[in-house]
Amino acid sequence: MATIATARGTQVRGEPFFLWSAIAMALVIVAGFSLQLAMGRSSFAASPPLVHxxxxxxxxxxxxxVTQNVLVASGSIALHRRLxxxxxxxxxxMCVLGCAVTLAMVREGRTPFFFTPLQFLILDPVSVFSFAGLSAAAIVLRRQTDWHRRLHFCGMAILMGPAYGRLLPLPLLIPWAYEATFAAVMIFPVVGVIADWRRTGRVHPAWGWGIGVIVLGTLVFVxxxxxxxxxVSIYEAVTAGTPxxxxxxxxxxPFPRHP
Structure with a gap:
């Protein structure tokens, strides 16, 4: 048992790919929202408490x-499990607030102009629940570290959609703005597949499940x-009696008008 535990610990600490990928994901997200703020396109200061x-x-x-990946890389497994x-x-x-903000924006008629209102209404809840489903599966399989990390990785990739939406020139990509965002979301999972192949000569099946959820959920189903x-019926029911x-x-x- 001690030998098995040591081998597992070595395997976890010996693969820096997940740590550096987590840091890269975080940097992309920060860059996306920082660009939004720097260009004066953010209304965060005037937003209601729900958005905050x-x-x-x-x-x-x-x-x-990011912290969880740092803890694993440093061998702090006990703290990793508690967190x-x-x-x-x-x-x-995240599920509750993600859906609440989406509903509020759709009812107020403030959806992003590069998505159709119905597309936005469906996309956000499906994305957050796809993320939650992959994360829940990762938690259930927490003792199978290889599955655990890859499923969490794919769930995190889904959450990068809004950041990519702030980095990509989506107004210029209408009517394919959504598809362009989806393609960007796939970057990290595809890199994960390539990294597995180069390191071990095979692709772990967890990538198939994770990428399958992303494709079937956030692209095909949406x-x-x-x-x-x-x-359309869902949209009408959600917006009944609202702007x-x-x-x-x-x-x-229409494109937003600036003074």
């Missing part, structure tokens, strides 16, 4: 994810539902 709570919780997850249970509860708050009568009801669910909003 959403931002704090989601950025808090970025900090947790993991805090992270599990954190995911619930596109099918946002272009269906069911999706969002006056906005066509499948039309791109």
């Amino acid at each position: 709570a959403h931002a704090i919780v989601f950025m808090g997850w970025v900090a947790i994810y 993991g249970w805090v992270a599990a509860g954190w995911i619930v708050a 596109q099918l539902l946002s272009h269906s009568a069911t999706g 969002g009801a006056a906005i066509a669910p499948l039309a791109f909003p």
Whole structure:
């Protein structure tokens, strides 16, 4: 048993890929939101408390994810496990706040102009629940470190969509802005597959499950539902009696006007 434990510990500490990838992911997210602020496109200062709570919780997850990878790389497995249970509860708050902010924006008619309102309404909740599903699976498989890390990795990749949306010239990519964002989200998982192949000569099956959830959930399902009568009915039910009801669910909003 001691030999097995030592081997596992060596394997965890001997693969810096996940640590450096976590740091790179965090830097991309910070860069995306920093660019938004630097260019004066952020309304964060005037945003309601709900938006502030959403931002704090989601950025808090970025900090947790990086910290967890640092703890594993340094061999602090006991602390990693204790923080993991805090992270599990954190995911619930992310789902609640992510959906609440999306509903508020759609009802107020303030969805990003490079997505259709219905696309945005479907995309955000599906993305956050896809992230939560992969993270929950990673927690269940926490004793199988190889699965645990890769599933968490794919879940984290999903959360990078908003950051990519602030880095990419999405207004110039209409009507393919969503597809461009999806392609960017796939960058890190594809890099993970390549890293596995180069290191071991094979691709771990966890990548298949993680990438499958990303493709089927955040691309196929979102596109099918946002272009269906069911999706339109959901939009009408969500926006009934609000300013969002006056906005066509499948039309791109006009470009914002600046003074």
